[in-house]
Amino acid sequence: MSNILITGGAGFIPSSLADVLSKNKNYNIVFVDNFLTGNKRKITKAPNVKFIKCDVNNYKDISPIMTSYRFDYVFHYAAVVGVKRTLANPVMVLDDIQGIKNILDL
Numbered sequence: 001m002s003n004i005l006i007t008g009g010a011g012f013i014p015s016s017l018a019d020v021l022s023k024n025k026n027y028n029i030v031f032v033d034n035f036l037t038g039n040k041r042k043i044t045k046a047p048n049v050k051f052i053k054c055d056v057n058n059y060k061d062i063s064p065i066m067t068s069y070r071f072d073y074v075f076h077y078a079a080v081v082g083v084k085r086t087l088a089n090p091v092m093v094l095d096d097i098q099g100i101k102n103i104l105d106l
Ligand SMILES: NC(=O)c1ccc[n+]([C@@H]2O[C@H](COP(=O)([O-])OP(=O)(O)OC[C@H]3O[C@@H](n4cnc5c(N)ncnc54)[C@H](O)[C@@H]3O)[C@@H](O)[C@H]2O)c1
Pocket: 007, 008, 009, 010, 011, 012, 013, 014, 032, 033, 034, 035, 036, 037, 038, 039, 054, 055, 056, 057, 076, 077, 078, 079, 080, 081, 099
């Protein structure tokens, strides 16, 4: 059994990845999202998939999840995405660097 974390799991690409990976019963999948742009309808529903609401840019949010599950694989997709959105929120985009740092540190 492999433990897998997908960040941004309610988003376009990560939810498709979760759908495919969930078909393998040897994978235990946790996905996290803060619903900044994600859609609750995209959340994969399967016995081997668990959703946890979390802001990966906040160390206190992501730290207990990373330490308790001890993931074998991490797919880090959580980010402010899209040209219009990033132009409208240029400083907010920088917060995502903290998210990458959190994931790598943990
Ligand atoms: N869609 C593309 O064509 C494309 C191309 C190249 C790279 N990417 C990359 O793939 C990733 C996903 O892209 P997408 O198109 O699926 O975007 P998306 O906006 O559909 O998904 C991103 C998800 O991340 C979540 N999120 C954002 N900030 C978060 C945070 N701090 N904590 C937790 N969740 C957070 C959002 O709510 C959303 O559900 C991004 O990193 C993007 O840069 C996408």
